[in-house]
Amino acid sequence: GQSLEQPSEVTAVEGAIVQINCTYQTSGFYGLSWYQQHDGGAPTFLSYNALDGLEETGRFSSFLSRSDSYGYLLLQELQMKDSASYFCAVGGGATNKLIFGTGTLLAVQP
């Protein structure tokens, strides 16, 4: 089966850097994705890592280590609008379906 673990909550201040970790277990791993969901909204895609290393997209970066079954999302120069839930997701298994972690609620404080 597939399973993912993330911290349930993270708190940080504006302008700071925060890292949200994700460990996963899956068969037939294809890649690790990250999604952002604001309260009352739909999840939106942030990043996708298929290979080891760091992918950077503006203030957000995502890292993957396939050998450690581990990844993280790094958010820099935090803004109040970054307050949201962040989900990691893996595709794998026989049908490559996408399974989501339980989500990390990020609270950015002034």
Added chain:
Amino acid sequence: GAGVSQSPSNKVTEKGKDVELRCDPISGHTALYWYRQSLGQGLEFLIYFQGNSAPDKSGLPSDRFSAERTGGSVSTLTIQRTQQEDSAVYLCASSLVTGGDEKLFFGSGTQLSVL
């Protein structure tokens, strides 16, 4: 439209009634997912359609739940004999799966309330 469309946006029903939830994916997207999200919780996988392959129904919580996708496009999730624990937001997502890139586009969801 340009995005994933779900209807209705809100549905209130009585325990024991059947409900149908509709999803219109982005045109040309071959993959379609249904997820369920309870308040403050994660996204629970329900079912996955990929092209002409048999759907992956491994996430459906009971035989009261079923889904179909007609003509490789519109999908309907049906819940029979609804129970109060079925109350949640039901999210549909679609993707154009190429080379393993799994960028899902989500609809705004259907908020289901079972009284």
